[in-house]
Structure formats: structure tokens, C-alpha cells
Amino acid sequence: MKRFIPLLLAVIVAAVFVAYYRQQPGEVWAGPAKMPLSGLPPDAKQSQSVNAIAGTSRPPGTVRQAKPPTEVVMRHQMQAIATAWLASTQFPPYSVPLDTHNTAYVAPRKGQALTLPLADGSTVNWRVDKYIFVAPEAVTGHIEVSGGRVDGLPEVQLSAGSARFSASVEGAGQGRFRFVWQPSPDGIKAVAGEIVVHVHMTLQGKPFDFESRIQYQDPVAFVRAVGEPKVEAVNWVIPAYVEARRPGRYVLRANLLTEQGVPVAHLFSQQDLQGGRAEMLLRAHISVLKLAGETPAYILEGWQIYRKPLPGEKTLWGSSEMGRVRVRAFPLTDYIDEGWRDPKAAERQAFFERMAGGLSQDP
8 A cells, every 4th residue: 555655646736737728718739838748649749839719818929838637637647657657567666677777776875976167167076975874883984076276185174063073085096085084982972963064175276175964873673683594485585683772763774796796686674673683584586586697606795774763853863883784695496486476466457457548538
């Protein structure tokens, strides 16, 4: 049901969009107005305006951008939504093919790179590597200057309230620098919460300053270890042993690869925890295991654990004591070779087909 909610929201957005483009009485549709709709057929993209029609309130000779018929726009919007939904139903939500370009899978909490153009034509590109760090992680980032001369090394300061710390900076050649701040236990206590990362550098003999704000959190949970995997019908299953510092609903994620490094699946599990030690199960469905083929072993990496926020709260992140873990794989013949199907797939597919194909019929 949770995966269906975003699709319903998309339907609502499409309906609002259609209401805006609703055809006015007495008008002739001659194509989209100004911004073409990618979902419309090529023969719908013609002239951009039509003459006013007699009987409207506009003076004769005025020009108005025409709008496509409601049912055409709605049909193509629903067809696009239905296509995306059908693709998502091929795999269970707890086990989807690992997309190495999806930063939420491979680089959670990745910071956004910023480009700062300067008056002399040079640019500064910089990024704090994450927008949320979890203790005892080091705060790291990169600075790159293009088209200008940097005098000396940049200075990077971190501040939280009255606490001030200096990061170490080293050059990487050709105007590139990397900074690192490894906090001590006292430093972690001092900066828990929001940190301002301030950079001061001299470019072409002139001072230049910029800053960014990040979060530094105490871990709310820990991934301690994993147990022995096993086959359960259509799933490869492995227990993960976690420890939560406070009660709540927790999400555990990890990436599964073959021993040779071929991406297999992104694994997802969520569970209500009361605090203390607990076991959470990660599962990989045969439908994704078959995509990678046979392998003597799997690698689990990219561990993420976090507490889902209640209204008014922030997401609280945990940390993992494990990095890359080699775990046992089983022959694909050990599994029940059965594709996954959403229990409500038929009902939802019928809904989309009615919306996408039956809109031109009069009520």
C-alpha cells in the first residue's frame, strides 16, 4: 500500500495539471502552449496559437495560446504513471536491483557540490562530502579552483556555538584541495547538532570566504554483526544484529554484490524496536539474484540504519561496525524459481488501464 501512495499523489498532480490546461469553450486545439508536453504524440505539436473565435469575450483579432483537450493530456499522464508503476512491480520492495548511480543506495547523505563563479572569471567548486555525519566519522570535503591562482592553502574552520576547530588541509595539485577534521571525544560532544564549515582562502591576492552548514549526530543505533545466511523458498535471507538507543521504527539498508563486485540488489528492512539489541532480517529475492547469475559468495556493504521520524522530528542516523562483509551464496537451483507479484497488482493495473484508456468516453 505504501508504494501505491506516491502513485496516487502523482494522479492528483496530473489532475491539477489537466485542470489548468482545460480547453475553453469555443476554442480549437492547435497544439501545446509555449512549453510542449513530452507525453503528447508528434502530430499534436503544431502551431502555437490560434485566432480568437467569435462568441468569446475576447476582441476579434486577438491571439490566445491554445490548450490541448483534457482527455488527451490526462490519458498520456496516466500512461506514463502506469508504465513506471508496472516496472516497479517486477521486484519486491525489500529487494530491488542495485543501481550504482542512485546516491541514496551507494552514497547516503551525500553533500551537494556548489559552484561559485567569481568576478575575474575563475570558479570555486567545493563540497562537504555529507550533509549529515554520524559520530565518530571524520568531517571531510573538497575544494577545487579553476582559472585562478590560490595563494597558499585554504583555511577550514568548523564551529558549533562557542566551540571552534580547525580542519587539516592538503593540496592535491592543480588547484585541488582536500580537508579533514577528525573529532576527539570532547570534540564530538561539542559539535553535536549543527556545524558551520567556514573556508577562507586567498585568490589572485584577494581574500575570499564561504561557508556551509551540516549536521553532526550521535548514532541512534548500531549495526553490530551479521549471522549465517540461508535459503527460504524464493529468498536469500541473512540476519543482522543491531542495537537501538531509543524506541522507534528503524530502517536497515545494505547493498549486495557478487564476490567479483557485480551489483546484485539493494536490500531494505524496517521494524519497530523498543531499544537494546535486536535482530533484523535482510532478504534478496530470486528475481534479482538471477540477474547477477551464479557466484561462490556475496559481498554486503553500504550499511545504513536510521530511525524514521515522527511528525516534527528529524531523521536520526546510526552507524555500522562493519564495512564489506563476505557471506555465503547458494546455487540458484536451491530456490523456488517464482517471480514476485504485488498482491494488489491486478486491482491497481485495472485502475490505471481504466484511467489511461477510458478517458475519452463521455460519462
